[in-house]
Amino acid sequence: MQKSALLVSVALVLTPVSALAREAVFVTPEQSEAILIVPPPPADGSEAHQADLARLHEIERTRTPQQEEAARADAGNQTIFMFKPLFGDVFSEANLPLTVALARRVFEDAKVNVGAAKHLYNRKRPYAADPTLHPACPTTPKDDSYPSGHSMVGWLLGLTLVEMVPERRDDILARAAGFAFARNICGVHYPSDIEAARALAYAVHGALAQNPSYKTELAAARAELRKALNLPETP
Template sequence: MRQLNRSLLVFLLVLLPLAAWSGETAFVAQEQIAFAKLLPPPPAVGSAVQQEEMALLLTLQQERTPAMEAFALADAERNVFRFADAVGADFTAAKLPKTTAFFEKVKENADALLGPAKKHWDRPRPYASNPALNPCVPKPNNASYPSGHSTFGTVDSIILANMVPERATQIYERAEAYRFNREIGGVHYPSDVAAGRIAGTVIAAFLQQSPAFQEAYAAARAETRQVLGLPQ
């Protein structure tokens, strides 16, 4: 799997300012994280890097199996319970109302933080640049960079791994598959996914500094561990 520049990520986290919490979002305000100033710009359309990425996506399209397509289609859903296969069979919305509501707020907050960056770069989706690319998942109606699914999967996996450290390895492996399914699906370049992983990690770090997040997290963690039969 592709590795990110972890030194750069640590550097970004150290430099990010700690602003006052805003009521516009549940936990972290939009003005606290300016991804357009933190992330590198995506490869330009027609550049050598973009062409290499496109070639990779076309290869994945040629090699994907019906099972891979079905998996990517299922992972098009941005729902924390896509991680149930890594967390446990009892990790379901029906059994975890507090956890469900908590992760929905996390998703909405992450979307609000990522939205300005998507608008800033407004990178066309790969299939918009090459008609030979045929996605096997629904085509999103927003920009490509950074990947919202990758951001979502990264944020949720970090939170889940802290809730259930007993399953951290499985959760992070599942997050990697979730991110890669956006490339399998033909709707994101690898650089979109890589940027989403960085963005999700930064968001998770900021969330952990929010008192409101910590309060909601504690309730969701207790509920989840109780349902899974784990010690508090």
């Protein structure tokens, strides 16, 4: 058995049954090599870990009530509609059934792939490691901080959307970055959790781009979205 397949197999054996409830649609963790792409998180007490905590304390000191409110809203919206502010009211489920259907399937792949790494590393949440932090969003008792699942979803959906509307690439990726940073504003993820999610999202997206089913669904969703936005078929 190849090293990547062996490592994934070990990770899945160690994963609780509840974490295996989801199934990949287009790309499995073995195909994306999720647990090879993401290095181990900083060890507790290490210099890198202390830097992570220091950054969170800095964010906590400087975050505004408005930022906290926006971060809580993002915490409750892991859908393609996190990007609605970029496109307006036309960006709705009623107008974009194919786009929404594809986004839901990409969401599943995001969760399955990030889950493989989460359950391999079992990193404590920052507020569990440092009780002097004061999270601004709902917390969880699970040791599953690394990588950030919300950030993974935001980046992977953003990269999918960039393929549909490349003209808005910068805006889309800026929104994905802001959605990810909201997890730091919340105080529920370390900065390194966010960085790992971004790296993993790009790796999974690269694998998605090679999947025939994904490419077929993407082409249909892209045509639908561009028509709704009154954009030419080819940018």
